Amino acid sequence: MQRNRIQPSFNQHAQGANMVELHTNHGVIKLELNAEKAPKTVDNFLSYVKKGHYDNTVFHRVINGFMIQGGGFEPGMKQKQTDAPIDNEANNGLKNEVGTIAMARTNDPHSASAQFFINVNDNDFLNHSAPTPQGWGYTVFGKVVEGMDVVDTIKAVRTGARGFHQDVPLEDVVIEKAVIV
Secondary structure: OOOOOOOOHHHHHOOOOEEEEEEEOOEEEEEEEOOOOOHHHHHHHHHHHHHOOOOOEEEEEEEOOOEEEEOOEEOOOEEOOOOOOOOOOHHHOOOOOOOEEEEOOOOOOOOOOOOEEEEOOOOHHHOOOOOOOOOOOOOEEEEEEEOHHHHHHHHOOOEEEEOOEEEEEOOOOEEEEEEEO
């Protein structure tokens, strides 16, 4: 009998893996963070989780066929304060594919702070292509390992405009708490 013939895929990444659960009003999304490929981004995200920053925030931008974005607003579109922005690590080889989590940012490539998004499509145009303002891309730093059905439910909610914001869920999609597991 051969031992260790088959290794479960999740064991390949178990060493040094960081897992976070987003408990939403639609269910739990479990994330595996890749500290090896995106160390600054993972440290930043975990810092926000530890401080409770994501607790009682909403997915404020939902576009089916693109992504669901959260981490920056409380219900009622009340913006949360953030720490200083971090360096863009999008040249790490990770791609904006279905089920990956990446940092949201402004047009400044190095402006990501707390907001993140989960890709619900393969968004190749968001990948790093060059160290230029147009080519920096968006840093992928992990993936959904459980709860993609929850992501699929969220991506299908009805959206509209709220103030200056577009694609806002008509009924709040709340991240009740984010916990390290």
